[in-house]
Amino acid sequence: MRAQEITFLKLVQGDKQFQVPLYQRTYSWGGEQLKRLWEDVGELVDQHVSGESTAPHFLGSVVLAPGQIQAGGVQRWLVVDGQQRLTTLMLAFTALRDHLKASGESRAADRVHRQILVNEFHEGFDHYRLLPTQADREAYTACVQSRAEAGGGDNIGAAYRFFRGALAEGQEADIQRWVATVETVLKDLLSIVEITAEPGDNVYRIFESINNTGVGLSQSDLLRNYVFMLLPKRGERVYQELWLPMQQTLGPKNLELLVWLDLVVRGHHKTKQSEIYREQQKRLQPLAGDEDALQREVAQLAERGRRFLRIVEPAREPSTSLRTVLERLAAWGGQTHYPLALHLLDLVEAGSTTTEDAAEALLYVESYLVRRLICQTPTTGLNRIFMEAPKELETDRPAAEAVRRFLSGRRRRWPSDEELREAIRSKPFYWSGRPPQRSYILRRLEESYRPTEPVDFDKASLSVEHVLPQRPAQAWFDLLDEETEGNQSPQELHDLLVHTLGNLTLTGDNSKLSNHPFQRKQQILESSALRMNLEIASAERWGKAEIMHRADRLSERATELWPGPIGGVKPAGDEWPGWTELRSALVAMPSGTWTTYGDVAELIGSHPVPVGSYLGANTTVIGAYRVLTVEGRISPSFRWADGSDRPPPQDLLTSEGVRFDSLGRAHPSQRLSAAELATLLGRDVTQPAVHDPLPEGEDEAAAERFRAQLRENWPDAYAGVMAALDFWRHQGGHVTYGRHEETSCFPMLDAGTSRRPHLMWPVGIYPVSGTVEVVFQYLKTRSPFDDTEQRRELLNRLNKIDGIDLPEAKLELRPSFPLSVFARNGDEICEVLDWFVGVAALDLARRG
The missing domain is CATH 3.90.1150 (Aspartate Aminotransferase, domain 1)
Structure with a gap:
């Protein structure tokens, strides 16, 4: 076998075809892997546009074995390993081609098609540079051929739709330059190691050996081995006194995190966790031969490890004010805040700030995370923001002020008080974040009542309850009918209200409350120990007015609990974030599906009328033609932009596989509800029931x-x-x-x-x-x-x-x-x- 590092463009150019063998599984990359790749691409694009020197980003390896070749035909290569990244990049190029075509860049689109995707002068299967397994071929060739059914409901279609959406949202004012740079990055700045087998090699055995290896060394293992190779005299003592206690206290995963965070807080904020060893080695290499200096480095890492442990286990933090906010961030979950929290503890340790100032700074971090979740601000780039913070914070200000100013930056999207109030009134909070985060927000709101006998939330078994039920009986619809607007049904009003924060509470009686009439729910809530439930029970009825009034009361508490950005107002001229959500949702829709103006309104926290107005004025939005009336008809006001040669919306939907009856109504089974749109966007709409451990018998x-x-x-x-x-x-x-x-x-x-x-x-x-x-x-x-x-x-x-x-x-x-x-x-x-x-x-x- 031979290996060489090569760009993607050089890998695929020429009359060749990459065939995925039958023993390979179907394409399986999902949203998490796609987002990670796109973040890497975005970082390279930003560097290139700003004029920074841009080193190629290493994607991994592709193992190829020579296949059969016919005279005048294409050179076939079997993809022994690496089919997932190879297929992903090909789908990224199909999306780029179609984006260029939709933007009027037909020559650029044709260039991408011929250079990357096809063998221009060959027909049949030989026409395609990549030939996936049989199970994926139909979906993949639909994308390459730009057929109507491209972007279906499988993983191939989902990846194509992901890249279409990412390209549509990513382009900035300088459209041509940004898209052209994306093309450059995909072609020339993604590095792949091409490993080629020799003729006669057993291809399946190669595949088997690659995919059945033992557990490899972690990045922290590699760093440890390197450090102690440089400590021939002091290695044993340094290991016993410093490294081993740190390793035992933190455990393997947290030690890996620590050696990455150590780089980030030093200012190496672009370092990926897969590059820890290389970057730390580069930093420590000049100290080779100086065992004093290397011992000091290990000692500093161990000290930083003790501070990091206080973030992971806040009970170890001696300061009451710091411990309280670290406990709240730990309850929130995730690792996003780790780089900034560790930097602040470093500042306290160095005497550069006080524990109270650091605690206030972390309160702003909590507020930033909570407000973004309530407002359903996209999380794209969130990790990068917190990785940049240690290097970007102003050092001539108190830490809390510096953190607040940093997070208030316009492109960092810290929602204002106005945006927070509107989101609490209209956004489907029940689909925000993860269940523990939703419960956390409701818990903090309950605690803001400062009851004389507070609930022990750690022991109480509470869950989120809809006061207006998700599946209401007719009595609830009769009540809502009194408050509907013109041409609005009680069901539509229910859908706009049911998942908003004003309609949600915490209870240990979820199964008892269920979809009972409000009077029965009142009786149960009156016995609750939670102040927010007593407040709900005091209402005479529970409809739109009461839900909105409660939303406004909760907004006042939320703005006090979680302070906003400097200035506290929505930046003038900014687009309403709901339109970004709308575009993302329509891109996420598989071909062969449709939705309604009401479903989209429920998802983004709006109303069907403004949704219709927005799409009527922006029919070039990807998938705009898939939004129909509640009966499943094309809206009479829908018009393509002047000069468009696109077929009528119903014809286009029919070509994708949507069925219409003789009255022009789309088939209801192909409709995507608001909950299904939210699921496609990756929101935690529902969780599977817990069945572990197995019950001894049926209940x-x-x-x-x-x-x-x-x-x-x-x-x-x-x-x-x-x-x-x-x-x-x-x-x-x-x-x-x-x-x-x-x-x-x-x-x-x-x-x-x-x-x-x-x-x-x-x-x-x-x-x-x-x-x-x-x-x-x-x-x-x-x-x-x-x-x-x-x-x-x-x-x-x-x-x-x-x-x-x-x-x-x-x-x-x-x-x-x-x-x-x-x-x-x-x-x-x-x-x-x-x-x-x-x-x-x-x-x-x-x-x-």
Whole structure:
């Protein structure tokens, strides 16, 4: 085998084709990997635009083996390893080409197409520079050919849509220069090591050896080995007295974090965690031969490690004021604040600031994070902001003032009081951040009442409760009907209110409250120990007016708890952030789907009318034609921009796979709700139920509630559902139930071992609302259904059953079918369940 470092452009140029062998898994990169790559690209673009010297960014290796070549044909290379990054970059170029074409840069688009994506003078499969596995070929070639169905519901389509959105949002005022620089970076500044096998090498054995290696050395292991190689005389003593205690106290993961943070707080804020060893080695190399200096470096690292431990375990912090705010940041979760927090503790240790000043500075950090979450400000670039802080803070000011000024920078997006109030009134807070962060914000708001007998939140088992229920009974809709605006239904008003902060509280009685009428909820809330619940219970009714009034009261508390940026007002001329969310949501929609103005309004915290006005004035927004009226019709006011040669919206949607009836209404199964749009944006809309450890047996009381609700609401389907659940048990599964008033049912399967449970469930059954959810969203994280082909096969098998019509565009979501299908087709559903169990069993055997 031979290896060489090469740019992506040089790797792919020429009449060649990279074939992904059949034994490779399908394309599997998701949002996290794509965002990380795009952040690296963005950093290189910024450096290049600002005139900084730009070193190529190393992406990793691609292992190739020569394939067959025919006279006059293309040179074929089998991709033994590296297909994920190779496919990702090709999809980035398809998105770049289409972005250039949409911007009127047809020559540049043609250049990208010919240089990177295709072998211009070859036909059939030889036309493509990359040929993925069979399972991915249709989706990939749709992107390369710019077919209507490009950007579907699988991982290939999701990656293409991600790059389309990133390019649309990334371009600044100097459009041509920015996009041209992105092209330069993708072609010439992403470095890949090309490893080429020799003819006759066993390609599969190479693949096997690469993907079955043992645990490699961590970056901190490499650094330790390097340091002690430079300490031949003092190494043993320095290791015993300094390094080993630090290593034992912090543990492997935190030690790795420390050696990275050590670089960041020294000003090396662009260092990635994968580059720790190289950067630390570069810094320490001049000290080779000076064991005194090297010992001091290890001692300084150990001291910094003790300070870092106070961030990770705030109970170790001796200062009360600092400990309190560090505990709050630890409860918030994540590592974003680590670089700035460690820098502030360094300043306290050096005597450059006081503990009170550092605590105030960290309060601004908490406020910055909380306000951004409530306002649903995109998290892109957030880590970079906190990594830059230690180097960028003004040193001639108190630390707290310097931090507040730094975070108040215009491009750092610290929401003003005005933005915070508006977000609390209108944003779907229940879809913000992670569940612990939502609970944390409600807890801090409750604590702001300063009750004489505060609740012990560490011991209380509290969860977030919707006062206006998510699935309300008719009495709630009758109440809301009194407050609807013109052409607004009670359901639409409900959707705009239900997830806002004004409608949410904390309770230990979630299952009791459920969707009861407000009078019953009042009786339960009146016995609560939480002041915010007593305040809700004192209301005479609970509709739009009460939710808005409570939102305003909570806003006052929020602005006191979490101070805003310097100036405290929204910068003049800034675009409303909701429009950014709208554009991101429409880009995230797979081809073959549609949504409504109301769904988008619910997602971004607006109203259908301004959403319609915005899209009417900006029809070039990617996916604008996919937003329809609540009936599924094209809005009469929708017009393409003058001079556009695009086909009518209905024709375009039809070509993507959206079905319309004779009255021009899109098929409801292909509609994306606001919750589904939020899921596609990566928001934590729902969490799977916790089933670990496994219950000893099924909860009989819950099972009886489920059966009673099923008999009452769907008597014709009762026998079919019961037979299917019995069949599931005979196949080795068990059944669990939800804890709310509508007692949902989940047929569970443990396809793991006693030491490593591997739980999965194909559907959730809801006996009151009468729906059966197919949980693709959860299955995609569980082998073997993390393979798109297996989820597609499940969808296809279900769709053969009369009454089930699941769109392929929802392979990442939780589409549903009517529970009434069990009345006629219970046997066919059992056949699908049998196949599901068989696939899981084969996967378990493969995993050993």
